[in-house]
Amino acid sequence: MLKLLEGPQTLGRGRIFWSCFLAVLAGALIYPLFADSYDVGNFAYFLIWIFMALGLCLMWGYGGMLSFGQTFFFGIAGYGYGVLAINMGGGTATIAALVLSVVVAMIAAGILGYFMIWGGISGIFFGIVTLSATLVLAFFLGQTAGPEWHIGPARLNGFNGMKGMDPLTVGSFDIEGSALYYLMIALIVIVYIALRMLVNSSIGNVIVATRENPQRAEMLGYDVRKYQLLTFVIGSGLAGLSGALYTSWGQFITPSSIGLPAAAMPIVWVAFSGRNDLTATLVGSFLLLFGFQTITVYSQQAALVLMGVLLLAxxxxxxxxxxxxxxxxxxxxWSRRRRRDEGTALADTGRLQSDET
Amino acid sequence: MALVEVKGVSKRFGGLTAVSEVDLTVNAGEVHCLIGPNGAGKSTLFKLIVGLYPPTTGSIFFDSTDITAERPYARVQRGMSIKMQAPSVFKELPVRQNIQVALQERLSGAECAAEEERLLALLNLAEDSGKLAGALSHGQQQWLEIGMALALQPQLLLLDEPTAGMSPEETYKTGELIKSFNAQGMTVLVVEHDMAFVRQVAQRVTVLHLGKIFARGSLEAILEDEKVAEIYLGKTHAH
Amino acid sequence: MSAELFSVFYQFADVFAFLILSAAGLAIVFGMMGVINMAHGEFIMCGAYVTVGLVNLGVPLPIAQILAALTAGIIGMIVELLIVRRFYKRPLDSLLATWGLSLIVTQSMLLIVGSAVRGIGTPEGSFAIGGYTFSTYRLVLFGAAVAVLVGLYIIFMKTRFGVIARATMQNAAMAKALGARTGRIYSISFGIGTALAGLCGALYAPTMTLIPTMGATFVVESFVTVVIGGANVLLGTAPAAVFLAMIRMALNASYGQIIGQIGMLFAVILIIRVLPEGLSSVLVRRGR
Incomplete structure (x- = not known):
């Protein structure tokens, strides 16, 4: 099993890489000891979005399916968590609300994915159909201001958003502040490792083969549609996880976290980071979120313009x-230096440049 | 015993009839060559057999089961495997991984690794196993794809112009490879232009012309058929 | 009775015009170059702002609208030259590049212009049939949609440019080999596409509040119409709009706008399962 942590699908291998990984993890674990609780809460906030980015990386970079619908599933699970947590009455039931809301997002992904994948939609159309669904959901939720729009005691509240749900709670202990931060770190490590193993497994082999040439993959006896659907459900489910955690973190959610420009954000993170690698996506998304948050304090529009510039660039x-x-x-x-240390001659400066482009 | 039976199959694209009322039987254990001039409908017939196109009329049987409505992957799972005309490998993946994707359903762990090495050596690709498949030469990509088709250990191997772009020596080697697999019981259906290659491997030959079956029989009978020579072999006898 | 019939037609015409006007520009760019212009909504917004700006300066509305469409067309050709041109072989990248552009434009507008601009109000004028009152301007919009379709038919079927453009669409390499300047064809086509987006914005500017994010109101309709219509504007987009308008009209009438939009989306998702290549594939196949 552990062998699957490394493979041709993921960058980073060997002792040095994993030492760096552990060093970063250790740094993340002791961070709350030094920082004040406001910063820790902010940090947890950036981490919320990482799942969504990793999910898109899986679908787009590995599976070749450019979904513009990450915020669609984010919204379904985000609102789902709110509705469930309010209706089930908070407390430990919030854990069930979290799990269930992610499951609901995955079921929605299964249905939408079935129609698109079995209908043979791919490439550009995959993007615009998922984006259409996303925008329609955002418009719909924007129109639910009236008191008639409620599920049980949970009011949808239109543009003002849904509020009043409990945060994640175990017994009488609210998972907030550093506790939420540690939960995020744990979930990210689990998701990151699990995705690495998935893409380096035999299933991952089929997923990337399908990206490269779906017809050839089918001619090797794989029902590629099932693999695509699996990829789509996992990737969208991760967006759902982000959504449910988001609602729990701030105890509210609005349609603006679903529609434009929110829907473009995962695309920017993953494109900028490098869609073909989970580690690059993890690191890049975090950096972008950090930068974005820093600028947003001064001007949200300026931050969004920067995101657009980064995407274009x-x-x-x-x-x-x-x-x-x-x-x-x-x-x-690194490998050149090692080779040089071993005394083998090499001086093809051309390679560095060609990798850059 | 018939392994593949094509019964009255036609395929029309808009106004063009690419394959018309074709009956074809491939017996288990034979190397069967499908020849004919360009545009005769050979590749279309292949695609109908593997299910990349649905036929306009007619039905296709594999191992006595009607597979006309089955999707390609289901046919492959029944024991077919194809090498397409233009090499279609997974270009951005390393050579070894291309082979792995083909092998992993049948074998796992150490067995899979051993078979991988065996195939890579057989295909002369051992040294390039870390390269991206797209970086291989055309001939090597052909070999790689043949290797992927073989990795499934199919009952029926369909090869669409396996030697295009190969040197005479490589072509000869490919022929010997096909014969060795046939000797182990694999049925092979080949579309090929190179008559030297057809002579080397074929046991039975079907000639397709303008989408219809023009002639069929043993290699010798076809080679002596003057009508066949007129439409097709006349030109290729020269070399 | 005839009043009811006219009322149904009026509602249909209203939705049909909205679908055609929002989708035509997107469909042309997609049909010709295989590119989905994600900044389509921003060209619509551009058309609307230019119209309102000119009207506030005292330019008569129809002239302002034509100038607005031309402005959007010229900006489109510049964008094609600077950005889109590089990505004709990478359609997904063109999607991302134009999306980046869309973000930049919308958010810059919010920074510079602020959220809302004073509108100009829908041109007055209404007429009554039976007990019902109808807005004349809505019929003008329907007329404009029909005019756009007729205009495109003439441009692409009856002019020299159209012949070369269709040849380029069929086989760009061959058209180039035969001496067509495909670069210029693409540039002009992109310009026509964005000019039509600008026209859409110009025509709807009097009917809605102007905000920099208004493009989003149109993109869903334009996307789904193109998804259903496929690559052929005349044989695809127009029938797709008729079809979607009927669904939308029926749902709008009984359940309101938002359910109409949701229903339309569901219909689209069901249709792509059945007809992956869109309506135009069926029509083209029939035509053979």
Whole structure:
């Protein structure tokens, strides 16, 4: 099993990589001891979105399915958590609300995915159908201001958003502040490791083969539609996890976290980071979220303009992603240095440049 | 015993009839060559057999089961495997992983690894196993794809122009490879232009012309058929 | 009775016009170059703002609207030259690039212009049939949608440009080999597409509140119409709009706008399962 942690599908292997991984993890674990609780809460907030980015990375980078619907499933699970937590009465039931809301998002992904994948939708159309669904959901929720829009005692509240649900709670202990932060770190480690193992497994082999050439993959006896649906459900489910955690974190959710420009954000993170690699996505998304949050304090519009510029710049200058490009440069540089240490001659400066483009 | 039976199959694309009322039987254990001039409908017939196109009329049987409505992957699971005309490998994946994807359903763990090495050596790709498949030469991609088709250990191997772009030596080697697999019981259906190759491997030959069966029989009978020579072999006898 | 019939037609015409006007520009760009212009909504917004700006300066509405469409067309050609041109071989990247552009434009507008601009109000004028009152401007919009379809038919079927454009659409490499300047064809087509987006914004500007994010109101309709219509504007988009307008009209009438939109989306998702290549594939197949 552990062998699957490394493989041709993921960048980073060997002792050095995993030492770095553990060092970063250790840093993340002791961080709350030094920072004040406000910063820890903010940090937890960035981490919420990581799941959504990793899910998109799986679908787009590995599966070749460019879904613009991450915030659709984010919204379904986000509102789902609210409705369930309010209706089930808070307390430990919030844990069930979290799990159930993610399941609901996955079921929605299963249904939408079935129609699109079995209908043979791919490429551009996959993007615009998922985006259409996302925007329609956002418009719909925006129209639910009236008191007639409620599920049990949970009011949808239109643009003002749903509020009043409990945060995640075990017994009488609210999972907030550092507790929420540690929960996020644990979930990210689990999801990251699980996704690495998935993409390096035999299922992952079929997923990337389908991305490369669906017809050839089918001619090897795989029902590629099932693999695509699986990828879509997992990737969208992770967006759902982000959504449920988001609602629990702030105890409210509005339609603006579903529609435009929110729907574009996961695309920017993953494109900028490098969609073909989970680690690049993890690191890049975190950096972007951190930067975005820093600028948003001054002007949200300016931050969004920057996101647009980054997306445009990525596509024009580094279509494989900036973080992944830099990562590959580092790996390249490292292996050259090792080779030089071993005394083998090499001086093809051309390689560095060709990796860059 | 018939392994594949194509019964009255036609395929029309809009106004064009690519394959018309074709009956074809491939017996278990034979190497059967499908020849004919360009545009005769050979590749279309292949795609009908593996299920990439649905036929306009007619039905297709594999191992006495009607598979006309089955999707390609289901047919492959029944024991078919195809190498397509244009090499279609997974270009952005390493050579070894291409083979793995083909092998992993049948074998796992150490067995899979051993078979991987065996195939890579057989295909002369051992040294390039870490390269991306897209970086291989055209001939090597052909080999890789043949290797992927073989990795499934199919009952029926369909090869669409397996030697296109290969040197005479490589072509000869491919022929010997096909014969060795046939000797182990694999049925092979080949579309090929290279008559030297057809002579090397074929036991039975079907000639397709303008979408219809023009002639069929043993290799010798077809080679002596003057009508066949007129439409097709006349040109290729020269070399 | 005839009043009821006219009322049904009026509602249909209203939705049909909205679908055609919002989708035509997107469909042309997609049909010609295989590119989905994610900044389509921003060109619509551009058309609306230019119209309102000019009207506030005293320019008569119809002239302002034509100028607005031209402005959007010219900006479109510049965008094609600077950005879109590089991505004709990478359609997904063109999607991302234009989405980046869309973000930049919307948010910059919010920064510079602020959220709302004073509108100009729907041109007055209404008429009554039976007990019902109808707005004349809504019929003008329907007329404009029909005019757009007729105009596109003439441009693409009857002019020299159209012949070359259709040849380029069929086989760009071959058209190029035969001497067509495909670069210029693409540039003009993109310009026509964005001009139509601008026209859409210009025509709807009097009927709605102007905000920089108004493009989003149109994109769902334009996306689904193109998804259902496929790559052929004349054979695909128009029938798709008729079909979707009927669904939408029926649902709008009984359940309101938002359910109409949701219902339309469900219909689209069901249809792509049955007809993956869109309506135009069926029509084209029939035509053979």
């Amino acid at each position: 990525t596509v024009m200058l580094a279509p494989q992603g900036f973080v992944l490009g830099i990562g590959k440069l580092v790996v390249d540089w």
